[in-house]
Amino acid sequence: MIDVKNVTKKYTLTKKQQKELQTNTQSVFAVNNVSFTCTPGKVFSLLGPNGAGKTTLLRMVATILKPTEGTILVNNKSTITNATEVQKSIGFLTGSTNLYDKLTPQETVTYFGKLHGISKSGIQQRTQLLFDQLNIHEFSTKRISQLSTGMKQKVSIARSMIHDPDVVIFDEPTSGLDVITANSIIELIKQCKAAGKTIIFSSHIMSEVDLLCDELAIINHGKIIYNDAMDNFRMQLNGQSLTEAFIDIVKNNTLAHQEI
Amino acid sequence: MQIIVSVLKKELICQLRDKRTLVSMLISILAIPLILFLTFKVQSNFINKENNKQLKVAFVGETPSFLEDKFKSKQFKIQSNLSLVEGLDALHKDSLDAIIETNAKFESVVDAQQTGTINVYHKSESFVTLQKITAQIDALKSQIVSQRLSKLAIDEQLITPIVINPIDLTSNQEKFGKALGGFLPYIFVLTCLLGCLYPSIELITGEKEKGTVETILTTPASRFHILFGKILCIALMGLTLAILSVSGILMGVKFINDIPKEISETLHQILSLKFLIMLFVMLVPLSLFFGSLLTALVVRAKTFKEAQSITTPVNLVVVFPVAMALLPGVELNWNTAFIPILNLSLATKEIIAGTIELPYYFAIVFSLILLALATLYYSYKQYTKESMVL
Numbered sequence: 061m062i063d064v065k066n067v068t069k070k071y072t073l074t075k076k077q078q079k080e081l082q083t084n085t086q087s088v089f090a091v092n093n094v095s096f097t098c099t100p101g102k103v104f105s106l107l108g109p110n111g112a113g114k115t116t117l118l119r120m121v122a123t124i125l126k127p128t129e130g131t132i133l134v135n136n137k138s139t140i141t142n143a144t145e146v147q148k149s150i151g152f153l154t155g156s157t158n159l160y161d162k163l164t165p166q167e168t169v170t171y172f173g174k175l176h177g178i179s180k181s182g183i184q185q186r187t188q189l190l191f192d193q194l195n196i197h198e199f200s201t202k203r204i205s206q207l208s209t210g211m212k213q214k215v216s217i218a219r220s221m222i223h224d225p226d227v228v229i230f231d232e233p234t235s236g237l238d239v240i241t242a243n244s245i246i247e248l249i250k251q252c253k254a255a256g257k258t259i260i261f262s263s264h265i266m267s268e269v270d271l272l273c274d275e276l277a278i279i280n281h282g283k284i285i286y287n288d289a290m291d292n293f294r295m296q297l298n299g300q301s302l303t304e305a306f307i308d309i310v311k312n313n314t315l316a317h318q319e320i
Numbered sequence: 321m322q323i324i325v326s327v328l329k330k331e332l333i334c335q336l337r338d339k340r341t342l343v344s345m346l347i348s349i350l351a352i353p354l355i356l357f358l359t360f361k362v363q364s365n366f367i368n369k370e371n372n373k374q375l376k377v378a379f380v381g382e383t384p385s386f387l388e389d390k391f392k393s394k395q396f397k398i399q400s401n402l403s404l405v406e407g408l409d410a411l412h413k414d415s416l417d418a419i420i421e422t423n424a425k426f427e428s429v430v431d432a433q434q435t436g437t438i439n440v441y442h443k444s445e446s447f448v449t450l451q452k453i454t455a456q457i458d459a460l461k462s463q464i465v466s467q468r469l470s471k472l473a474i475d476e477q478l479i480t481p482i483v484i485n486p487i488d489l490t491s492n493q494e495k496f497g498k499a500l501g502g503f504l505p506y507i508f509v510l511t512c513l514l515g516c517l518y519p520s521i522e523l524i525t526g527e528k529e530k531g532t533v534e535t536i537l538t539t540p541a542s543r544f545h546i547l548f549g550k551i552l553c554i555a556l557m558g559l560t561l562a563i564l565s566v567s568g569i570l571m572g573v574k575f576i577n578d579i580p581k582e583i584s585e586t587l588h589q590i591l592s593l594k595f596l597i598m599l600f601v602m603l604v605p606l607s608l609f610f611g612s613l614l615t616a617l618v619v620r621a622k623t624f625k626e627a628q629s630i631t632t633p634v635n636l637v638v639v640f641p642v643a644m645a646l647l648p649g650v651e652l653n654w655n656t657a658f659i660p661i662l663n664l665s666l667a668t669k670e671i672i673a674g675t676i677e678l679p680y681y682f683a684i685v686f687s688l689i690l691l692a693l694a695t696l697y698y699s700y701k702q703y704t705k706e707s708m709v710l
Contacts, residue, residue: 122538125706147540158531162337163330174326175539175546203337219535 061258062098062121062227067091067130069116069282090116092282093130098258098275100226103249105273105290106262109310113282114262118231121260122152134227148176151225155235157212161205165196165215168204169222176223183222190218194244210241217248227258234265246271266302278309285313323541327549328556335519335557344518345564356572370448375417377453378402378410383420384427387438390456391420411441417449418442433468492586494673500590501669502646507569508562508599509642509661510635512607515561517631519554520614524703525627533709547615547703551696555604555611562603566596590672598671598681602664605688609660612695619699619708645669652676657683660691 069091078084091113098104108114119125121132123143132139134146159168166187173183191197194214199207204215213233220228230249234242249272252259263269269276269290276293278286286293286309297305335341378399379388391398399407399416410416419441430436438457442449469476527533536546570591614631621627638661644650645665652666663684670676702708 119534119710124534124537124710144540144542147538150538152535152538154531154534156531158535160330160334160532161530162334167330167333171326171330172535172539175323175536175541177322177540 061100061133061135062104062260063131063133063136064094064096064117064121065131065133067094067117067120067127067132069113069120069125070128089282091120091127091279094279094282094284095130096275096277096284096287098227098260100258101253101256102274103253103259103261103272104275104277105269106260106277106279107264107269107306108262108279112279114279115231116282117279118152118229118260118262122150122229123147124152148223149226151220151223151228153217153220153228153230153233155232155237157209157216159204159212159215159219162203164201164203165191165207165211165218166200168215169218172219173222178223186222186224187218190221194218209236210238210244213237213241214244217245225257228252228260230259230261230263232262232264234263234268242268266306270302278306280310280313283313285309323545324549324552327541327546328552331519331523331550331553332556335522335553338522340518341557344514345561351565351568356569370446373448375449375452376415378407378416378419380404380407380419380421382424382426383422384430387420387422387457387460390460395452396456408441411443414443417446418453420453430464491674492582493589494675496583496586496590496672500587501672502665504566504569504672505642505645505661505665505668506639507565508603509606509638509664511565512558512562512603513610513635513638514558516554516558516607516610516614517634519557520611520618521621521624521627521631523550523554524615524618525621525624528621528709529623537709543704544700547700548696551608551611551615551699554615555607558610559603559607562607563600566591566599595671598676599668601685602667602688605685605692606661606664608692609688609695612692612699616695616699616702619702641665652680654680654683658687660688663687 068089070087070089072087073081073083073085081088094113094117096104106114106117116125120127120139121134123139123146126140135149137145137149139146160171163171169187169190170183173186178186191200194217196211196214196218199211204212207215228249230245233245233249237245246268249259249261253272261269261272273290276286276288276290277284293305294302300308374395374397376397376399377391380402381404388398399410402410402416402419404419404421407416407419411419419439421439421441423437426436426438440450440453440457442453444450466476469479527536537543614634617630617634618627621630641659641662642665644662650656650662650666652663652670656666657663657680667676667681667684670680
């Protein structure tokens with residue numbers, strides 16, 4: 061379970077950044093007073109245009125960044141005061157594979173298993189299971205640099221799931237992937253959901269959101285502008301497609317933001 | 321501890337699978353012996369050539385036979401019947417090595433027991449020409465002086481009241497130690513720094529650039545353990561390169577025949593196990609210091625290129641204290657013992673010369689350890705800043 065309460069992330073701008081952004085503002089809000097709850101066995105989708113604050117928010121949930129204000133509880137443990145315990149229960153998967161080119165899939169997964177403090181036999185068991193599920197065995201001893209993007213993404217998944225996390229964060233996991241690899245990730249999310257894990261999923265692809273999502277939040281300019289069950293969102297469509305409805309909500313919010 | 325070892329092991333695997341790292345290691349082993357070999361080979365060839373060269377000498381003016389006779393040997397080829405103008409032209413065109421000119425009254429002046437003048441025209445680019453000619457003329461001069469004293473019935477001892485007999489107690493180790501001790505830190509300090517440079521950029525900035533840092537920060541491993549594992553790998557690469565460069569010198573000394581025997585024997589004495597252990601003990605904290613310092617710097621960079629420009633001034637800053645150790649009057653004392661890198665350079669000189677005082681040595685090692693720990697702490701503070709890591 062993830063409980064985000066009044067979370068804000070504020071960045072102080074350096075003079076160089078002020079010049080680049082052509083602003084006199086001393087600070088910017090990447091995330092501004094955001095609250096939501098993700099429950100186990102459900103997929104919580106976070107939608108928003110580029111620069112809306114999705115990745116910052118997900119990074120805060122994953123303990124990579126600390127909120128300026130507010131609290132984030134993962135399985136009732138604070139990401140600030142109990143970060144190590146939170147990290148033990150979190151898996152973080154992004155669209156960019158972020159792997160070490162000179163290691164093999166086997167070495168990569170073993171390395172992350174050790175970073176998670178898993179025993180040698182535990183790593184072996186989990187690796188075997190994940191490599192079976194993801195069909196990694198045939199290229200498990202090749203260097204990452206020699207693998208295709210699809211193969212890399214499979215390794216990336218295995219690395220994120222080596223410690224069998226209760227909470228899985230997917231930050232645009234299918235961006236830049238071919239249909240077959242993207243589908244394998246969709247299947248993984250479904251499996252995680254079926255296993256009762258808590259899932260946050262951010263994406264630009266509305267068909268994926270439609271397929272997977274139970275709860276939906278739309279973020280724009282660092283604020284949550286829509287948060288409801290996916291079924292309720294569908295009921296409010298009035299003949300519009302999901303994409304059209306999403307664009308309308310974001311556009312209206314952007315106009316209101318500009319007026320302010 | 322297990323995390324530190326895992327990070328270190330993984331980083332070492334990545335480094336050793338990197339062709340650039342392996343090439344730089346190979347260069348470190350081979351470059352120094354190769355440079356030594358080429359230097360001594362070229363130098364000995366040049367000296368032999370100059371020493372065995374037959375000098376073409378022309379006599380201009382009314383040259384007395386006793387002077388010309390002194391040059392009738394295999395060492396000289398006398399060119400006769402040249403005017404001064406023709407001789408100078410030949411000298412400029414390098415078809416002549418020297419012109420010996422005496423004036424018309426030279427012989428009579430010398431016979432009259434006065435001082436005659438000989439002009440020697442030469443080009444100073446050859447360091448042996450004037451030396452060889454002067455030697456012949458000096459021999460003649462001594463002969464004339466003896467004759468004059470004999471005519472006057474004066475014993476030569478009368479005009480030689482004192483003979484200086486210098487007895488140099490400096491051992492070859494001390495003599496070469498000061499020279500080699502100044503040169504050696506250039507090699508291992510700079511190779512240690514260079515050895516740390518590329519891995520630090522690859523392990524810290526490279527992780528940011530590739531986005532892999534995000535993945536390790538979501539694990540329960542503490543940032544200090546991750547950072548320390550990385551710095552250990554960086555320091556180990558620097559230490560290895562420094563050791564390889566010193567090994568390169570050892571190999572050079574052992575296998576290059578052109579090194580003069582006196583120097584070669586002294587170098588064997590200097591590069592003893594004691595010296596290597598004492599050097600190793602200083603190099604460990606030095607490499608840890610370089611690893612931590614470079615980490616603290618490159619963690620600010622977002623790209624490889626940016627990291628390279630941030631670290632460029634470090635080379636200059638490090639060379640300065642090494643060069644200072646070569647200045648006359650800069651000696652190891654309780655002040656210089658606490659100036660980083662300068663203390664190591666001065667200590668190396670003293671160790672090689674066999675004159676190191678142990679209290680200074682331990683103070684230097686202690687100060688280097690403190691410096692390495694302080695820099696490690698600083699780099700940890702930098703590494704834990706969100707803005708620096710992402």
